[in-house]
Amino acid sequence: MSDAQSPVIRYVARRAVPFIQLYALYVLGHGEDGPGGGFQGGVIFASSIVLLALVFGYGAGRKACPERISDFISPLGCLVYASIGLLCLLMGGMFLEYARLAGPDASDHAKHAAHHFGLIGIEAGVMLTVTASMVTLFFEMARPAPDEGGLDE
Amino acid sequence: MSVIEIISTALIALGALVMLVGAAGVLRLPDFYVRLHAAGKGDTLGQGLVLLGLALPVGFGLISLKLALIILFVFIFNPTATHALARAAWVTGLKPWEKSAGEPIETDEDDAEGERDHA
Numbered sequence: 179m180s181d182a183q184s185p186v187i188r189y190v191a192r193r194a195v196p197f198i199q200l201y202a203l204y205v206l207g208h209g210e211d212g213p214g215g216g217f218q219g220g221v222i223f224a225s226s227i228v229l230l231a232l233v234f235g236y237g238a239g240r241k242a243c244p245e246r247i248s249d250f251i252s253p254l255g256c257l258v259y260a261s262i263g264l265l266c267l268l269m270g271g272m273f274l275e276y277a278r279l280a281g282p283d284a285s286d287h288a289k290h291a292a293h294h295f296g297l298i299g300i301e302a303g304v305m306l307t308v309t310a311s312m313v314t315l316f317f318e319m320a321r322p323a324p325d326e327g328g329l330d331e
Numbered sequence: 332m333s334v335i336e337i338i339s340t341a342l343i344a345l346g347a348l349v350m351l352v353g354a355a356g357v358l359r360l361p362d363f364y365v366r367l368h369a370a371g372k373g374d375t376l377g378q379g380l381v382l383l384g385l386a387l388p389v390g391f392g393l394i395s396l397k398l399a400l401i402i403l404f405v406f407i408f409n410p411t412a413t414h415a416l417a418r419a420a421w422v423t424g425l426k427p428w429e430k431s432a433g434e435p436i437e438t439d440e441d442d443a444e445g446e447r448d449h450a
């Protein structure tokens with residue numbers, strides 16, 4: 179399958195991947211004050227892996243994001259999210275009350291900054307989980323049947 | 332209206348016209364490959380013109396940089412996607428319209444040849 183793919187598609191797809199991933203990070207960072215956020219960023223990031231798998235074959239795509247890595251990242255994102263939320267609890271606030279992360283008697287400016295960092299932090303957690311889940315979903319559904327020898331090579 | 336606004340409006344109108352022609356081509360042309368030809372070219376150029384028309388009035392800055400990047404990527408990825416579609420149709424054995432002008436198209440791929448005969 180991957181041999182039958184045209185060099186044009188292979189060339190463009192390979193060079194598109196870093197741009198897609200950079201754009202995913204842009205969407206993640208943009209989520210605070212515009213359309214975007216962790217979920218959309220994660221889906222866009224996962225689409226770069228899906229593109230690799232579509233163009234270079236199941237095996238090459240899985241190599242770019244091995245199962246043990248996606249299985250590790252998926253719960254890691256939840257852990258990041260929950261940790262930031264619980265950290266707010268530890269600092270004496272409510273769950274996910276980011277402004278408390280700045281400390282007990284922080285200035286308004288510091289509280290504002292802490293709010294932004296907390297928000298970006300949980301969005302990053304969401305992005306990790308969504309990326310890994312989307313990649314896992316795609317590869318589980320695209321998995322070649324055992325008797326068919328596979329989609330690629 | 333300033334000169335820039337007139338030029339920008341003209342570009343957007345031209346882009347819309349190009350996309351309209353492309354849409355008419357998708358509806359009216361005889362087979363998959365020629366329709367793809369209309370859709371790919373019309374959309375690429377039309378989007379480029381519309382986005383250029385949008386970028387002109389705001390001048391140099393973050394917005395026009397983003398629009399320029401979109402134009403660049405559309406010009407790279409739209410033809411690639413069209414190429415991938417046409418190639419996929421060809422490899423799976425879709426024959427071009429028989430009344431097309433020109434020589435029969437030769438392919439250098441034996442496996443594609445075999446599959447097309449099969450289909």
